Amino acid sequence: MISQGGFTLASTTKTKALLLGQLLILSSVLAACGNDSNSESAVSPSASASGSAAAATSAAPAESAPASEEASAYPLTVTDELGHTITIPAKPERVFAPTMEDSLLALGVTPAIQWSNGVEPQNYLQDLLAGVPEISYGEGSPSFEAILEQEPDLIVLHNSYYADEGLYEQYSKIAPTYAFKSASEDLDGAIRTLGQLLGEEAKAEEAKQQYSARVEAAKTQLGSLSEGKRAAIIRFNAKGMFFMNSGYFSGYVLTHELGFGESNLVTEGAFEVSLEALPTLDADYIFLINDGHLGDAALKSLKISAVWNSLAAVKEGRVFETNADYWLSGGYIAQGKVVDDVVGFLTP
Numbered sequence: 001m002i003s004q005g006g007f008t009l010a011s012t013t014k015t016k017a018l019l020l021g022q023l024l025i026l027s028s029v030l031a032a033c034g035n036d037s038n039s040e041s042a043v044s045p046s047a048s049a050s051g052s053a054a055a056a057t058s059a060a061p062a063e064s065a066p067a068s069e070e071a072s073a074y075p076l077t078v079t080d081e082l083g084h085t086i087t088i089p090a091k092p093e094r095v096f097a098p099t100m101e102d103s104l105l106a107l108g109v110t111p112a113i114q115w116s117n118g119v120e121p122q123n124y125l126q127d128l129l130a131g132v133p134e135i136s137y138g139e140g141s142p143s144f145e146a147i148l149e150q151e152p153d154l155i156v157l158h159n160s161y162y163a164d165e166g167l168y169e170q171y172s173k174i175a176p177t178y179a180f181k182s183a184s185e186d187l188d189g190a191i192r193t194l195g196q197l198l199g200e201e202a203k204a205e206e207a208k209q210q211y212s213a214r215v216e217a218a219k220t221q222l223g224s225l226s227e228g229k230r231a232a233i234i235r236f237n238a239k240g241m242f243f244m245n246s247g248y249f250s251g252y253v254l255t256h257e258l259g260f261g262e263s264n265l266v267t268e269g270a271f272e273v274s275l276e277a278l279p280t281l282d283a284d285y286i287f288l289i290n291d292g293h294l295g296d297a298a299l300k301s302l303k304i305s306a307v308w309n310s311l312a313a314v315k316e317g318r319v320f321e322t323n324a325d326y327w328l329s330g331g332y333i334a335q336g337k338v339v340d341d342v343v344g345f346l347t348p
Contacts, residue, residue, distance in 0.1 A: 074091055075090070080179045084168065090153075092197070095155075096147060097156035097194075098158065101122060101331075102122070111132060114135070119292070135147065158184065159181065183330070184248045214336055218340075230261040230284050232265070233254065250338045263283045275307050285319075288320070292324060327341075
């Protein structure tokens with residue numbers, strides 16, 4: 001048994017798997033030595049921070065690599081976006097990436113544990129996550145003992161907040177832990193990186209191409225309905241009403257992918273929605289997101305407001321209530337559903 005930082009981290013089975021991986025690496029190196037000088041050089045399994053970034057952004061082959069080639073990529077050493085250098089000894093089989101389950105599934109990887117807000121998990125993914133145990137982040141960091149019980153062999157943190165105040169050190173005692181600064185701000189890059197960590201570069205590229213094709217098809221369907229038009233997203237929660245900008249999730253989809261402009265209210269930095277500001281809301285379409293019904297009171301108050309009902313978008317039926325479950329989530333699956341919603345709303 002191997003013990004690290006007070007936690008029991010490996011079993012005899014894992015040790016055998018590690019030895020097998022080392023034997024595969026040794027055999028591939030010996031085979032390479034026997035090739036003539038015209039053979040291409042093998043890529044080192046260990047990468048620097050710059051080498052890791054280059055590998056993550058390079059074009060992947062059309063088909064998945066054979067198992068022997070996947071094994072030869074490990075042990076893999078990379079530096080994450082917060083400067084931690086980690087070594088992944090073998091191809092990960094039990095991955096824990098809270099709130100990045102969508103991206104894992106896009107790569108054909110079922111997580112070992114799934115994130116929950118303490119009330120429910122990400123409902124739009126449950127047909128693909130049946131039987132996967134939940135762990136609650138409803139009151140902050142979860143029980144590390146509960147994570148340990150699921151024996152993940154790789155942990156991925158989607159933003160720096162999840163790694164703050166000593167949390168990264170606790171996660172890294174359980175398994176190699178990779179942390180993003182903010183994966184939601186660069187979804188394509190985050191999925192390329194996941195593909196590298198998991199030995200699924202080809203699937204990462206395939207998922208990106210499929211999503212891009214979906215977006216292009218939607219833009220063709222929308223045509224003049226989106227050209228030169230502005231959209232606003234208003235999010236409702238227990239604190240009130242807020243505009244959602246184009247930096248992430250459904251806001252990114254509408255602006256950067258489907259081509260809608262942003263309201264001047266949002267681009268000028270006004271993110272809290274006030275009734276006084278509504279008459280200047282220059283949006284052809286308005287999308288409403290009620291965050292887990294926490295915004296019921298704020299939404300009801302808005303709908304009975306005379307100011308709200310005087311807006312052209314309201315009077316002309318260009319206001320749409322959306323599904324918070326995936327309009328407030330990141331990943332090709334969630335964002336693909338947002339794309340489909342917009343097409344369905346505007347081209348019924």
